[in-house]
Amino acid sequence: MSGSRTKTGILGLEVYFPNTYVDQRDLEIYDGVRKGKYTIGLGQKKMAFCGDREDINSICLTACNNLMEKYNIPFSKIGRLEVGTETIIDKSKSVKSTLMSLFEAHGNYDIEGVDSTNACYGGTAAVFNSVAWLNSPECDGRYAIVVTGDIAVYEAGPARPTGGAGAVAILLGPNAPIVMEQGTRSSFFSNCYDFFKPNLESEYPVVDGHLSNRIYLKALDHCYAGYRRKCLMKLGKQVNTDNMDYILFHAPYTKLVQKSVGRLLYNDFKTSQSSSRWAKFQEFKGVDEVESLTDRKLGKAFTKASKPIFKKKTELALEGSQNIGNSYTASLWFGLASTIANATKELPGKHLTMFSFGSGCTATMFGFNVVGSVEHIAEKLNFHERLNNRVAVHPSQFTQTLLEREQTYGKCGIDMKSGLQTLSKGTFHLSKVDRLGRRFYGVTSTEVDFSEILSPSVSTTRIPVPIRPPISSKL
């Protein structure tokens, strides 16, 4: 039973993101930085965040349960469930084990799979593992689900506007409209410290931004070369940015993805036999591989030249990450959700090139072929409406919320600080962490009510609100 024969791939997709966000324009004003630093410099619009009533378990519970309900799948029909995350709140107990409460309520205990961990790559690893399971003799005809999500928060400072929060639940099985291409994927793994979380008692990572951008592009080079080689060998297909349909990236922030499309074009240039097409780039012919990663002139030239490609093949995939922020392991899969929402009718017959990256580092380029309609997925996602139905929160409220998360993070036997008013009906939330550290969850039963606890957004109303200094000045 081979994957290509059974068309193993994605049957359904559900996303979850908090109802609250901070507008990056407001954050620029609040942080006192140059106008456009976050909105143009990073290319970001809105950043989702949540209070301490939500944790990695609760957002994955919400995404997974909503997937099951929207697709009306009997809970007995799931044979594998795997989680990708780097939001670790227990060093032993997996998020997957918490998700089991949804299934054991229906008598289903026989569900393989645990948590896959390596920075932003865990969701991709989980998808690969689940597809392999579906095509193996272990699969008894049931479906697999991957739930991938993270809560991305940074200490006050330049990295803070690159946070975000969200989860994606992916239903995998045979005869899928979005079929995983097999035998072509290509990886680059290397030992480095570009982004890591050695401070176990803190929710915040340690980040070497320059190294991270450099290794992201280096990994992209390697993966693209390997992917092209395998596509030629296995599919007889000469892949380049001209004939790719859609190109989706792990998206820490928009600007890096724009650079990445330029980088693909640079790779096309480097490997092209034609010299006429690339006449204006001849000055970059001799640039050393390592130098090319930080050569600003080279980067700018190819990013600029690749703009039409970016506009046509990649930008539509960034709606989620621009408006939610970085959701780490879920980022690439929010890219898929965005693409389905923005190219619903165009997708059938098209190919998706996916680039997954996790710091540390791990990266893979792989492909999906859309072989059927995705209209039912787009309808259930209802992506635009849900993104638009959120409420902007003043940056001071956002800052206060992160301060509260700091106070309760990793603590046992204390009360949560956030309310439940911003949670939509049906959202799972943390109701208690007892003195031993056991976590208990509830489901919000009332409709969302923003009025009581949220200050209006600066950019939308300009009503004066109590401004607190950013946390950074207190530390």
Added chain:
Amino acid sequence: MSGSRTKTGILGLEVYFPNTYVDQRDLEIYDGVRKGKYTIGLGQKKMAFCGDREDINSICLTACNNLMEKYNIPFSKIGRLEVGTETIIDKSKSVKSTLMSLFEAHGNYDIEGVDSTNACYGGTAAVFNSVAWLNSPECDGRYAIVVTGDIAVYEAGPARPTGGAGAVAILLGPNAPIVMEQGTRSSFFSNCYDFFKPNLESEYPVVDGHLSNRIYLKALDHCYAGYRRKCLMKLGKQVNTDNMDYILFHAPYTKLVQKSVGRLLYNDFKTSQSSSRWAKFQEFKGVDEVESLTDRKLGKAFTKASKPIFKKKTELALEGSQNIGNSYTASLWFGLASTIANATKELPGKHLTMFSFGSGCTATMFGFNVVGSVEHIAEKLNFHERLNNRVAVHPSQFTQTLLEREQTYGKCGIDMKSGLQTLSKGTFHLSKVDRLGRRFYGVTSTEVDFSEILSPSVSTTRIPVPIRPPISSKL
């Protein structure tokens, strides 16, 4: 390409455990507990431990590198490398990414796989994932390696003697002497808090021992029932404790494994059509399923009756766990190493039933068929000699070492407290954790030298040593 056709399974096995251990008899004296509490009550002999010069990365580096060297595999021939562990020292960066340093030194960056996490089950999850990869179109003819290991330490108190430390590196590929049985494995996953690690800044878990034992046996019931059903359906084989060849368990401590063999027999009794054979157990016929898990009389009766099975089919697998202690994710695989060492000649043609368990909880029963000689594996393992070549350390030294681990655990920019004298030549060790939390490793280049830093064992020499009170009395 199906796994059964290509005989996908275990081609090689390498283990690592520290050179230092504390004798459980000495620990009984030192802790002032009843004689036999640890040695008979738990069934344990020796407990391996390490200082703060070793961490999860270093022990996995050692095991993986030794596997590569002993089996003389070119580093380019590995296409997948996955880690199972619950010893989390960085919430984002995987152990796998650190292991990449071994391979990138040889120019191999294209190696899939990350870390699998759920308590003691991660190694098993990694093996399942790797076998599925080997049988998938993604495998390009290269091998897979799973490295599974943990450093198990407990705060002073009744759980402390159930610690241990070790890692196992498993080479997987086609045409293996130990072939993974496919299509029969059966799992039990459930959401519970029996053993977990919510205190992120501490190396110690929170344990509900009674719940953990109960859920272990309940999971065993479910997995055994599912495994028997699938073996009957797929292989036409009526499985019971009579016709199993060897039965290997995740082994937190010996006594629980003895009870587990009894539990399998109880399941045979419950499902047997024959009444004559089970005449003396008739009083247990009507015991409720939940009650049966804690019914001491029932447990004792079946544990006693199963002794011949335990002696013949299971005890040989416990040499590692009795003499090293619990190595969490590696425990079941130390069971395999022990079995290979103790039944080298007998194994070909035999079947191994494996029961993997991780708190939280996750459990699977699965099988291996030994179809070829394992003499070369046994020879390279050199298991008995390596176990015997270790040095017993006085419990006060062990206690002091754990105190030192507490002081440096999770800290950045401080000096390690342990020396390198107890490390064998070729052992990887932590040389520095810089102020950002980046970890740097070295390889011991000198021969082991115990003489300087170790006090002799109480039970072997009885030389008076400075006795410190156990930590528990200080807390």
